[in-house]
Amino acid sequence: MQNMYYIGLDVHKRTISYCVKDGSGTIHAEGTIPAEGTIPPTRFDLDRWMKTLPQPWTAAMEATVFTGWIYDHLTHAAGLKVAHR
Numbered sequence: 001m002q003n004m005y006y007i008g009l010d011v012h013k014r015t016i017s018y019c020v021k022d023g024s025g026t027i028h029a030e031g032t033i034p035a036e037g038t039i040p041p042t043r044f045d046l047d048r049w050m051k052t053l054p055q056p057w058t059a060a061m062e063a064t065v066f067t068g069w070i071y072d073h074l075t076h077a078a079g080l081k082v083a084h085r
Contacts, residue, residue, distance in 0.1 A: 005054045009061035011035070011070060016046070020053065028054060035066065043073055050074075 003022050010017040012035070020029040029052075034045045058079040061067060067082055074080050 002056060003054075005057040007053070007057055007059035009059055009070070011061050011064050011066050013066055016070065018049075020057070035070070043069075046070070046073055 005028065006021050006023070008019045008021075014035060016033045016035045018029075018031060018033065019027060021027055033049050034042070058081075059074060060081040060083060061070065063082050063084040071080060071082055
């Protein structure tokens with residue numbers, strides 16, 4: 001059985017902070033990805049980051065005005081959820 005990795009994304013206008021954990025809660029990676037606040041936003045750094053992720057993974061992120069393009073771009077994740085408190 002493959003281990004699932006869980007990613008939390010904290011979305012801001014110019015950056016996306018992330019944390020990658022496994023099912024036991026062990027942190028495997030954390031950091032920040034540039035997310036330009038321009039229209040259209042750049043996706044290069046997000047693509048480069050996704051290539052480094054352990055497989056399989058699923059992600060969750062907060063609902064903000066900057067969430068839409070990220071959600072659309074990450075649709076090939078095992079599961080992607082958007083939530084609001």
